[in-house]
Amino acid sequence: MPAAFTRDQVSAIATLAHLELSADELDLYARQLGDVLAAVAELQRLDTSGVPPTAAIAPAGSIERADEPQACLDRATALASAPDPAPEQGFFRVPRVIG
Amino acid sequence: MSGVAVDACREALNRAEAVNPSLNAFNTIAHDRALARAALLDREADRWRDAPLAGVPIAIKDNICTNGLRTTASSRMLASYVPPYDATVVERLEAAGAIIVGKTNCDEFAMGSSNENSAFGPVHNPWDLERVPGGTSGGSAAAVAAGVVPVALGSDTGGSIRQPSAMCGVVGLKPTYGRVSRYGLIAHASSLDQIGPIARRVRDAAVVLRVIAGRDSADATSASEPVPDFPAALTGDIRQTRIGVPRRLLDQGVDDEVSRAFFAALESLRARGAALVDVDLPHARYAIATYYLVATAEASSNLARYDGVRYGLRVPASSLQAMYAKTRASGFGPEVKRRIMLGTYVLSAGYYDAYYLKAQQVRTLILRDYEAAFGAPAAVDAVAMPTSPVPAFKIGERVDDPLQMYLADVFTVSANLAGLPAISVPCGFTTARLPVGLQLTGRRFDESMLLRLADAYERDAAWLTHQPPTIA
Numbered sequence: 289m290p291a292a293f294t295r296d297q298v299s300a301i302a303t304l305a306h307l308e309l310s311a312d313e314l315d316l317y318a319r320q321l322g323d324v325l326a327a328v329a330e331l332q333r334l335d336t337s338g339v340p341p342t343a344a345i346a347p348a349g350s351i352e353r354a355d356e357p358q359a360c361l362d363r364a365t366a367l368a369s370a371p372d373p374a375p376e377q378g379f380f381r382v383p384r385v386i387g
Numbered sequence: 388m389s390g391v392a393v394d395a396c397r398e399a400l401n402r403a404e405a406v407n408p409s410l411n412a413f414n415t416i417a418h419d420r421a422l423a424r425a426a427l428l429d430r431e432a433d434r435w436r437d438a439p440l441a442g443v444p445i446a447i448k449d450n451i452c453t454n455g456l457r458t459t460a461s462s463r464m465l466a467s468y469v470p471p472y473d474a475t476v477v478e479r480l481e482a483a484g485a486i487i488v489g490k491t492n493c494d495e496f497a498m499g500s501s502n503e504n505s506a507f508g509p510v511h512n513p514w515d516l517e518r519v520p521g522g523t524s525g526g527s528a529a530a531v532a533a534g535v536v537p538v539a540l541g542s543d544t545g546g547s548i549r550q551p552s553a554m555c556g557v558v559g560l561k562p563t564y565g566r567v568s569r570y571g572l573i574a575h576a577s578s579l580d581q582i583g584p585i586a587r588r589v590r591d592a593a594v595v596l597r598v599i600a601g602r603d604s605a606d607a608t609s610a611s612e613p614v615p616d617f618p619a620a621l622t623g624d625i626r627q628t629r630i631g632v633p634r635r636l637l638d639q640g641v642d643d644e645v646s647r648a649f650f651a652a653l654e655s656l657r658a659r660g661a662a663l664v665d666v667d668l669p670h671a672r673y674a675i676a677t678y679y680l681v682a683t684a685e686a687s688s689n690l691a692r693y694d695g696v697r698y699g700l701r702v703p704a705s706s707l708q709a710m711y712a713k714t715r716a717s718g719f720g721p722e723v724k725r726r727i728m729l730g731t732y733v734l735s736a737g738y739y740d741a742y743y744l745k746a747q748q749v750r751t752l753i754l755r756d757y758e759a760a761f762g763a764p765a766a767v768d769a770v771a772m773p774t775s776p777v778p779a780f781k782i783g784e785r786v787d788d789p790l791q792m793y794l795a796d797v798f799t800v801s802a803n804l805a806g807l808p809a810i811s812v813p814c815g816f817t818t819a820r821l822p823v824g825l826q827l828t829g830r831r832f833d834e835s836m837l838l839r840l841a842d843a844y845e846r847d848a849a850w851l852t853h854q855p856p857t858i859a
Contacts, residue, residue, distance in 0.1 A: 298728070305687060305731040306694070307724060308712035317728050320789055324729060327790055328676035331745050334752070341747030342754060344578040345564045345806025346608045353604055365471045371701035380696050383707050 293318040390429025392442030392486065396421050399444035399488045402535045409857060410511050410533060412526040414449045415457050415490040424486050438484030439598055445480060446530045446539035449490040450497050451582065452571040453477055456487070460573045461505035462495045464699045464718030474571020475606065476540060476582050476599045483598040491526030491539060495720045496690065497547055497575045499523050500795040501785065504722045509782055512555060513855035514821055518779040521551030521795075527585045528555035532855055538586040538595050542572055544579045545678050546774075546799025549811035552585050553774035553824020556813045556850065558841065559585045560592050563832045564806035565610035567596075568603035576685035577608075579678075579803040588851070589812060589842040593617035596834060612832050620835035621842040626660035628840065630827070631760045631767035633668045640797065641776045648815035648823040649773045655847050656771075656840065664767055666760040670752040671801050675793055677753065678800040680733050680746035686723075687730025693718060725789065754805040761830050768836050772798040774811040774824035798826060808834045812841040813850040820856075 295314045298321065302309045309317065367373040372381040403416050421444070428435050428442050435441040447453060450460040452470035454477075459465045477487070494504040502510040502525030510525040512518040513533045520529040524541030528551035531539050541548040543561035552559025560583045567582045574580065584595040600614045632653065637646065657663055695701035695714035702713040719727070733742035760767050776797055785792045802809035807828050814825035825844070829837045845851065 301728050301732050301735070304735060305727050306691075306708070306711040306715055307719070307727065308709075308716040309724075313724070317725060320725060321729055321732065323790060324679065325732075325742075328680055328742070328746075331673055331676050331680075331749055332741075334670075334673065334749060336745060336748035336752070339748040339751050341744055342750040342804075343747055344608070345754075346578075351607045361471055366697075368471065369468060369698035371695060371699070382696055383703075383705060383710050385707050 292322040390426070390432070392425040392428040393422065395442050396425035396444055396486050396488065399536055402533070403489055403530070406533045406535060406857065409516055410513060410529050411508050412492055412510050412529040412533070412535070413446070413489040414459055414461060414492050414507055414526070417456055417487055417489050420456060421486050421488045428484060428486070435484050439594055440480065441484035443485050443538070444488045444536050445485045446489050446491050446527055446536045447477065447487055448493050448524050448527050448539070448541050450493060450542060450573040451477060451540060452573070453487060453490065456490065458490060458573070460496045461493050461507055462718065462720070462723070463506045464693050466506065466700070468699055472571065475568035475603045477571065479599050488536060491524070491530055493526055494523035495723050496573065496686070497523040497542055497544055498686065498722050498726055500546070500550065500792050501780070502526065502551070503782065503786055504720055506720055511782070512779045513857045514556065515779065516857065517781055518821070519554070519782055521554035521775065521779060523547035523551070524585060525551045528552050528557055528559065531555070531557045531585050531587055533857060534854070538584055538591045540582055541585045542580055542582050543803065544575045545682060545803050546796040548583050548585060549774050549799050549809060549824065549826055550795060552811045553826070554779040554822060556822030556853070556855070557585055557587055558589050558592050558810065558812050559583065560596060560810045560834065560837070561802060561808060562596060562600065562834055563808040565608050566600050566612070566808070566832065566834065568606040568609045570603055570605035574689040576682040577689060578685060579682060589838055589845050590618060590621060593621060593838045610832070615835050617835060617838055620839045622839060623843050623846055625656065625840055625843045628661045628836070629664050629767045630656060630661050630840070631664050631666035631765055631770040633666050633671065633770060633772065636668055636671050637772065640794070641773060642778065644817040645773050645776060645778060645823050649825060652814035652825045652844060653771060656844055659843050659847065661840070664765055666765050666767060666770060668756040668760065668770070668801070670749060670756050673749050674753055674801040674804060675797055677746045677749045677804060678796070679729070679793060680742050681750060681804065683726040683730035684734050684743050685730070687727045687734065690723070690727055750804045753801050757805050757807060757828070769827040769829045769840055772826050772828070774798060774826040778817050778821035778823060802828045807831060808837055810837040810841050812844055814844070814848065815850065816853070
């Protein structure tokens with residue numbers, strides 16, 4: 289575990305997170321992520337061998353919904369909030385993906 | 388146009404418009420919508436006569452979706468987002484006769500401890516305008532404290548209902564995880580988030596909880612547990628109840644005046660017949676570290692949906708990848724980016740076991756501490772702590788130090804990690820006239836016990852007669 293982050297490491301995390309960061313932000317987060325991770329390092333002192341992880345405090349058992357058709361958003365409503373909708377074709381338009 | 392509902396609604400709207408320039412508690416005041424709804428209730432007065440919230444004006448935190456009413460999560464990302472559906476809690480409140488008068492300011496995507504992370508500016512504390520109202524439901528707490536509405540909804544991921552309630556001198560209840568549907572709540576950390584009431588009086592919180600609680604087929608984590616008659620639990624009789632006090636946890640880091648008010652409140656509960664019992668929560672000191680790993684991991688995943696495609700902000704770019712990255716860079720504020728970065732890192736290959744898995748294991752230990760306190764021999768009905776270790780701090784004082792900011796949640800996050808209900812009730816003031824909150828954490832689905840204890844305390848305390856200087 290790195291105690292401090294380099295700009296390149298922060299930049300790699302930002303790429304995973306789909307965030308474009310400025311040079312100032314890279315420096316800021318390099319420092320702050322290091323600080324936060326140093327603070328949470330106290331957890332490593334605890335012996336948790338054999339302790340099961342808790343992912344959620346959900347109701348016991350799996351829950352199924354009756355398999356019945358229900359009303360849902362119609363296409364026009366679903367597209368109405370989109371920044372670049374193509375209502376005629378029923379699409380969300382995005383920048384070109386392939387070549 | 389007049390009538391009982393319209394008059395009450397107009398009064399709330401006038402008050403909201405009068406205080407908002409100084410408090411910034413509302414992102415949206417739903418003037419026309421609220422009055423139209425109130426007029427409908429007055430016209431159909433017979434039909435609504437027995438509705439539990441007939442004509443009650445209510446404010447909703449701006450991360451809870453309202454059909455046709457802008458819902459921003461206080462983010463640039465959703466600054467002009469108008470949801471095409473209602474959250475289940477909103478549907479239930481309106482079916483009970485409540486009238487939504489506005490959407491309250493909060494920390495962006497409910498991330499923060501002071502309401503300073505809002506894209507629309509900080510909320511100011513009605514008790515001292517230079518101070519924070521707490522966060523993240525700061526607008527809801529300030530609106531209730533300033534007398535705009537008797538009750539508001541907040542959401543609580545690590546203390547976001549209770550901590551601002553304490554700092555604004557009002558009552559705030561985070562229900563048991565699963566008690567209230569999260570459908571339509573803009574997700575922050577899905578295993579921790581719960582919606583709950585913020586009110587001036589314990590009884591009002593009980594009435595609203597009864598309305599919004601219960602199974603919802605749209606939220607698979609909502610519980611089928613029967614919903615009790617919460618207001619009926621307010622008997623004033625707390626003899627035979629046992630309140631656990633984790634003294635070792637309170638030894639350091641608690642402001643002296645907060646500590647004094649807290650222990651005085653415990654004495655008051657004892658005088659009414661409750662027994663005070665020492666309990667130990669040995670892992671509670673690890674709750675903040677655990678919380679900031681679990682919550683940021685979940686947040687980084689939940690906030691992946693803001694990609695500029697289906698709704699919200701888009702910053703145009705020539706490629707899809709660049710559009711995502713520029714949209715998110717422009718739409719999210721500094722704290723949200725910081726948490727997305729941290730969460731992305733702790734979930735990334737090579738670090739998952741050391742951070743996220745470890746945090747989930749410590750989460751189990753924190754949960755077991757509470758189970759031990761609720762079981763024999765301590766067998767307590769509730770665990771008492773100050774809600775916040777400090778009273779409201781000055782705006783700007785902690786913004787540059789995320790770690791210091793996170794410590795404001797030291798006593799609240801463990802209830803979220805353990806999925807337990809917890810209430811904050813006003814328990815006095817510092818010499819600078821800043822409110823202090825008493826927090827009680829209970830057994831799963833035993834909100835009735837917390838409400839009974841808080842109400843019993845409220846009956847003996849005179850804090851309700853105090854009003855913030857901005858509205859006196």
